[in-house]
Amino acid sequence: QKEVEQDPGPLSVPEGAIVSLNCTYSNSAFQYFMWYRQYSRKGPELLMYTYSSGNKEDGRFTAQVDKSSKYISLFIRDSQPSDSATYLCAMSARSGGYQKVTFGIGTKLQVIP
Amino acid sequence: EPEVTQTPSHQVTQMGQEVILRCVPISNHLYFYWYRQILGQKVEFLVSFYNNEISEKSEIFDDQFSVERPDGSNFTLKIRSTKLEDSAMYFCASERRGSWGTEAFFGQGTRLTVV
Numbered sequence: 001q002k003e004v005e006q007d008p009g010p011l012s013v014p015e016g017a018i019v020s021l022n023c024t025y026s027n028s029a030f031q032y033f034m035w036y037r038q039y040s041r042k043g044p045e046l047l048m049y050t051y052s053s054g055n056k057e058d059g060r061f062t063a064q065v066d067k068s069s070k071y072i073s074l075f076i077r078d079s080q081p082s083d084s085a086t087y088l089c090a091m092s093a094r095s096g097g098y099q100k101v102t103f104g105i106g107t108k109l110q111v112i113p
Numbered sequence: 114e115p116e117v118t119q120t121p122s123h124q125v126t127q128m129g130q131e132v133i134l135r136c137v138p139i140s141n142h143l144y145f146y147w148y149r150q151i152l153g154q155k156v157e158f159l160v161s162f163y164n165n166e167i168s169e170k171s172e173i174f175d176d177q178f179s180v181e182r183p184d185g186s187n188f189t190l191k192i193r194s195t196k197l198e199d200s201a202m203y204f205c206a207s208e209r210r211g212s213w214g215t216e217a218f219f220g221q222g223t224r225l226t227v228v
Contacts (some may be wrong), residue, residue, distance in 0.1 A: 041202075043221045
């Protein structure tokens with residue numbers, strides 16, 4: 001079983017829709033959960049960061065973590081064409097005291113005007 | 114806003130040649146990383162670096178790879194004898210830590226093409 005599972009998509013939604021992106025993981029040692037956005041041929045850009053179960057909101061973005069189910073989600077409200085990108089979930093555990101991030105494969109999202 | 118800078122943006126090299134990928138991390142960060150992303154695949158951890166030494170490396174990071182921070186600002190990844198399968202985007206990241214947790218910032222990447 002892969003450490004982090006993520007559906008690569010692609011996912012196409014109309015502008016204004018609510019988008020739900022998800023990842024599951026198998027490593028119970030993961031403590032920090034992140035969502036990155038990556039535009040084509042660019043580096044990952046951190047969107048959301050959390051280290052506890054529950055919800056965290058930032059503008060149109062909500063990150064949700066359920067450690068008991070080993071499941072994380074990112075919700076995007078009122079999606080815009082500029083949200084079209086690949087969304088990477090990422091997780092880390094303390095490894096020798098230093099962070100090593102394990103990424104999902106990324107879900108490609110297209111928001112259609 | 115401070116950012117991680119990588120050069121060059123694109124490097125084409127012949128198989129068997131040595132390449133050096135350069136990164137300038139954010140100035141007050143202490144933890145540095147290299148990741149790579151083969152086209153169509155996930156971003157993969159290569160190596161972490163702290164206090165002028167490697168703190169962790171993946172199985173990808175074999176003897177052909179090395180990292181150093183030669184002058185206290187630049188952070189380099191060297192591939193001694195490139196192979197076709199080394200073709201990928203290479204991302205440098207630097208990390209800040211605080212009481213709130215930890216956050217890694219990525220550079221724009223260097224696209225390495227081995228021919």
